[in-house]
Amino acid sequence: MPKKEAIAITTPHVAGDEDIGEIRNIVGFHIRLAHGAVYRHFTETFADLDLTQKQVSALWLVADHPEIAQTGLSQRMRMDRATTMAIVNRLEAKGYLVRRKSRSDRRKQALSLTEGGRRALSTAKRAIQQHEQWLKSRFSEREVTQLIELLSRIHE
Amino acid sequence: MPKKEAIAITTPHVAGDEDIGEIRNIVGFHIRLAHGAVYRHFTETFADLDLTQKQVSALWLVADHPEIAQTGLSQRMRMDRATTMAIVNRLEAKGYLVRRKSRSDRRKQALSLTEGGRRALSTAKRAIQQHEQWLKSRFSEREVTQLIELLSRIHE
DNA sequence: CGGTCTTTGTAAGCTATACTAACAATCTGA
DNA sequence: TCAGATTGTTAGTATAGCTTACAAAGACCG
Numbered sequence: 001m002p003k004k005e006a007i008a009i010t011t012p013h014v015a016g017d018e019d020i021g022e023i024r025n026i027v028g029f030h031i032r033l034a035h036g037a038v039y040r041h042f043t044e045t046f047a048d049l050d051l052t053q054k055q056v057s058a059l060w061l062v063a064d065h066p067e068i069a070q071t072g073l074s075q076r077m078r079m080d081r082a083t084t085m086a087i088v089n090r091l092e093a094k095g096y097l098v099r100r101k102s103r104s105d106r107r108k109q110a111l112s113l114t115e116g117g118r119r120a121l122s123t124a125k126r127a128i129q130q131h132e133q134w135l136k137s138r139f140s141e142r143e144v145t146q147l148i149e150l151l152s153r154i155h156e
Numbered sequence: 157m158p159k160k161e162a163i164a165i166t167t168p169h170v171a172g173d174e175d176i177g178e179i180r181n182i183v184g185f186h187i188r189l190a191h192g193a194v195y196r197h198f199t200e201t202f203a204d205l206d207l208t209q210k211q212v213s214a215l216w217l218v219a220d221h222p223e224i225a226q227t228g229l230s231q232r233m234r235m236d237r238a239t240t241m242a243i244v245n246r247l248e249a250k251g252y253l254v255r256r257k258s259r260s261d262r263r264k265q266a267l268s269l270t271e272g273g274r275r276a277l278s279t280a281k282r283a284i285q286q287h288e289q290w291l292k293s294r295f296s297e298r299e300v301t302q303l304i305e306l307l308s309r310i311h312e
Numbered sequence: 313c314g315g316t317c318t319t320t321g322t323a324a325g326c327t328a329t330a331c332t333a334a335c336a337a338t339c340t341g342a
Numbered sequence: 343t344c345a346g347a348t349t350g351t352t353a354g355t356a357t358a359g360c361t362t363a364c365a366a367a368g369a370c371c372g
Contacts, residue, residue: 033311155189
């Protein structure tokens with residue numbers, strides 16, 4: 001395995017700025033950094049599985065909502081239809097899910113997992129568990145609840 | 157202005173899953189959603205300025221750390237060198253910063269803002285203020301501090 | 313009923329981000 | 343001195359997110 005380049009971990013204190021103070025007081029900046037860190041660890045954890053965050057989320061949501069339409073998926077993942085398409089396409093190409101015309105509304109495509117998709121999701125969930133463990137290990141249970149609550153206020 | 161497609165805001169409660177419970181209990185999922193929401197609002201706020209989150213962060217960091225090298229920037233932004241290159245290239249193309257060979261270590265490129273870069277950053281900081289206002293409006297001051305503290309544990 | 317507006321999926325094209333691999337120039341330390 | 347590390351760079355890949363445009367189907371209203 002080729003040596004991976006380490007991404008450094010230093011952000012020393014620094015003289016502030018007149019107008020809105022230091023960049024480290026910007027909530028958005030911390031969200032970006034945290035997201036990046038989570039993204040990176042996720043990618044490592046899932047290196048062998050060939051699945052991205054979004055793809056796992058999509059599989060999971062389809063499993064939880066059988067016959068969901070692509071629009072429904074977009075809404076739950078907060079993405080537009082075009083981006084959702086791209087993700088569904090990739091999952092379909094991998095053979096993890098299928099589109100079937102909905103009979104109640106023939107504009108819609110009802111999504112459902114294939115057997116392979118169900119297996120992939122099972123494996124993915126085990127990997128997620130590891131990933132979540134890494135993420136949660138730095139918090140108490142109360143803090144986890146709190147963090148989720150605070151984050152929910154942003155995206156809900 | 158063309159009508160923008162709304163990204164929906166519904167995530168109703170749903171039957172759980174046997175192994176690790178519902179997706180809504182996954183911290184990583186919430187971070188992704190929150191990041192997405194922040195990203196989207198940022199993009200709206202900065203539509204006229206033609207600057208992305210990363211680009212603003214980079215400008216800001218260069219302003220705070222005159223003569224910083226690209227590696228230093230990578231470290232502070234938690235990105236690899238190649239990705240940093242791309243961002244610095246774009247900012248250089250916009251005329252917001254320049255590379256100059258460092259004399260202390262001639263491998264390095266010392267980055268510094270141009271006059272245009274300083275102006276752009278000033279404008280950007282005002283926009284950031286608005287953006288942060290939107291973000292912080294849902295929290296008390298104490299909660300903001302707490303959120304930053306929790307997020308820092310993830311990325312530090 | 314018919315016409316109009318909306319919803320849904322789709323395709324094409326653009327940009328930014330993030331990564332790897334490889335290379336050259338330079339620095340560092342044994 | 344010379345082997346190894348650091349730094350910037352280029353090239354190539356994949357993903358994500360967006361816009362615009364279009365067709366098919368549904369919903370609504372007079």
